[in-house]
Amino acid sequence: MPGPFTITYFPVRGRCEAMRMLLADQGQEWKEDTVTGELWQKGELKKSCVFGQLPKFQDGDLTLYQSNAILRHLARNYGLYGKDxxxxxxxxxxxxxxxxxxxxxxxxxxxxxxxxxxxxxxxxxxxxxxxxxxxxxxxxxxxxxxxxxxxxxxxxxxxxxxxxxxxxxxxxxxxxxxxxxxxxxxxxPRLHAYLESPAHRDRPINGNGKQ
Missing domain, CATH: 1.20.1050.10 (Glutathione S-transferase Yfyf (Class Pi); Chain A, domain 2)
Structure with missing residues (x-):
């Protein structure tokens, strides 16, 4: 069984919202490890990231970076990669x-x-x-x-x-x-419930207030 899942990212939708939508629609739960700008500026977390950037995604003992790689990993797990x-x-x-x-x-x-x-x-x-x-x-x-x-x-x-x-x-x-x-x-239904939830609605789209 996959999981438990943890998304480590800034307090925005950004590059993680598609994976959140996927997980919600597939009936999966996940944890959010929110990274503040102050923490990121300290540099230790950045150094620990393979490519020096977020998001970081944990699926049990598997840690992934790169948002599209994470989406494809989830797609393979949940049959979301086409029929052939x-x-x-x-x-x-x-x-x-x-x-x-x-x-x-x-x-x-x-x-x-x-x-x-x-x-x-x-x-x-x-x-x-x-x-x-x-x-x-x-x-x-x-x-x-x-x-x-x-x-x-x-x-x-x-x-x-x-x-x-x-x-x-x-x-x-x-x-x-x-x-x-x-x-x-x-x-x-499950995606609509997520999109109407505070978890989605209260999270800004981008980190600089522009949208």
């Missing part, structure tokens, strides 16, 4: 696309928010269109991003799309399939 190797390859492709967009988002939030927001929002439909296209190719957009069952990439994509809906509330107007997909996934 073909779907697994497509899910890896989607997740890499999500990472590309996340990096653009993070750069905006932490480096160029005031000056860059308008241009970012203007370009956003073009960055979202590939996901709308992929969704349209799977059961006419009425299922998941790949295949017939939810996957780790769905949690990661939906979490990032929800962040963008805070940044730019109308950003899915030109992507109706994605808009419906976000609502369909977030309505899953």
């Amino acid at each position: 190797q073909r779907e697994a390859a497509l899910l890896d492709m989607v997740n890499d696309g999500v990472e590309d967009l996340r990096l653009k988002y993070v750069q905006l939030i932490y480096q160029n928010y005031e000056e860059g927001k308008a241009a970012y929002v203007e370009a956003l439909p073009g960055h979202l269109r590939p996901f709308e296209t992929l969704l349209s190719q799977n059961r006419a957009g009425q299922a998941f991003i790949i295949g017939d069952q939810i996957s780790f990439a769905d949690y990661n994509l939906v979490e990032l799309l929800r962040n963008h809906l805070v940044l730019a509330p109308g950003c899915l107007a030109s992507c109706p399939l994605l808009a419906a997909y976000v609502e369909r996934v977030r309505a899953r």
